[in-house]
Amino acid sequence: METLELNGSSGTLIADNQPSTSKPFLEANTVAATLDEIRDKHLIPVFAKDNQPVISQSDFISLTSDVVQHFFQHETVLPPSIRISHPIKGRIPEAKDKPAHLLREEEKTIYYERMAFILEIPTISDTINGNPLSLTVGGIKAHNQDNLYARKGVEEHFKLFIGFQNRVCTNMCVWTDGTKETLRVRSIDELTEAIIDIISSYDAKRHLDRLSGFTEYSINEDQFAYLIGRARMYQHMPNQQKKNLPQLLFGDNQIGMVVKEYYNDSAFSREDDGSLNLWKLYNLFTGANKSSYIDGFLNRGLNAYGFVSGIREAMDSDGDNWFML
Template sequence: MELVANQQVQDMIEDTTNLVQKSSSKFIEANTVEVSLNHLKQDCIIPVFAKDNETTLSHFEFIDATKEIAESAFNGAFITPSIRVSHQIKGRIPSAIGKPVKELLEHEKTTYYERMAFMMEIPNRQMVVNNQILNLSIGGVRAYNQENLFSKKSIEKFKVFIGYKNTVCTNLCIATDGLNSEIRVSSIQELQEAVKNLIYNYNQESHIEKLERLSNYYLDEKQFAHLIGKMRMYHYLSKIEKQGKFPLQLTDSQIGSVVKDYFTDDNFKRTDNQISLWNVYNLFTEANKSSYIDSNLERNVNTHEFIQNIANSIENSIPNWYLATL
């Protein structure tokens, strides 16, 4: 697989006045806050396995190990991670037991975060899709709530992705082969090997082709309304009724956000009572930002596969439960 560096992004399109790019760091929202890599290294304690006091692989080690592999894989590029955390776990040192909270000194407080997500944009690895700049990005998720910290030390779970970030809205575009959500390792070396395998097995060209074709298909307002209605219905079907239908992971409230943005989003709303599948996809990924860290990546991939399923049905005139009669 060859990853192509693009130094002149604007040369890829005929009319540069229509090029849309906007910078923002919020690739995920929910209840997260932004922190620095140094904060994770210097200020946060490291959880341990309770029965043997063996340390877990820390958030800092995870990010730093991924950063090292990414910089090596992409010709020594200097990469800066954007990090967001949630579910802060607070504590205090033994000498501060019984001390009122308002009297606690900074050195008497301890903290770590149950869930962490990070993303790193690869410098000079950009593509233009549907007149919008996408930056090649790599990142990962660690959620201690998915570990059994009350046992002895065992293999630990990590999630790593490689895909694109839309610079218009910081929406992540991740395909199936760009996510490994079941990395289970016991050392940094094993983690780095898994990250390396993901990078080199990712089919960049196929992913871009699938994203580009979405602008070729449109839904009118009636078709979009039918799609949304069936999406809302899906979660209430019985297990038997769900069989044969494409599984959908967006929640009902997120589907509601998609409807709102259909009318109001500055970049992806309807035009002349119709909307492209590219815009629908970005409304989906925008809504997915409200997912908690530990479910965000899987839902992101699900939206990609869902919209590709819709595109395949339209392209090949295949009946689809989510679509009105073609």
């Protein structure tokens, strides 16, 4: 693995002619959106008791972009890639009695309950196992987590992350040291401080070293088959039995995608002898994670890293791992 420096002066530089929106980083139940669309065409929810607006999704994206551009002012920051889901539809009062099929566009209102975005910095990059990775900052906002029946000043919920995107497949590589899953703020100023804190405390070199370490460990076909069988069993086990086992947040459909791509993925499929290094296994899971809903995307991304790290630790110490043969 090549050396990475956060000023972009070394490492594998990637051409910046591909926007962040070239491929979706999240697919399930989402549609693509632009910042202009969210800012100019979507309503902003309010707190019911005083009619004060929440921190809008467009403000969240713009604020994060401003902080990123300040931190990485000598780097290329691509336009945000945005995914939205769960539309909340309405209409203006003048059209309240119209049949739905007769509504004109200007008579309709809409906002989306859930939103995720990423900002890619392609000039800060490195390569693992032949896969180019670029530094990426992102966030998630789901209005359903906020108490909109209260007054302005109650905590609003956000999720923040910084990590690397695999440009071969747009898989997001995140870990707990670069993530704030349960961020609660009451103002734009508090949100700004949280964004600054997560970027300034993130150790990119350490994260890359850990990801690169996955390439040094492999499982054979029998071990992979055992792991998949155990993963399917895990979904149906009583909660009491799960308590002492490594957590796995991926469901049957996603485990099925891992198996499918074990045979078919152009970048991460098995070797001729059926073996698979842990970097490929990790990317099979992060690839399956793109079928998650927005509100489960970050949790499953972190779980993919922790799950594969647990396998590596067991192999390193000859210890036990319930999912391994």
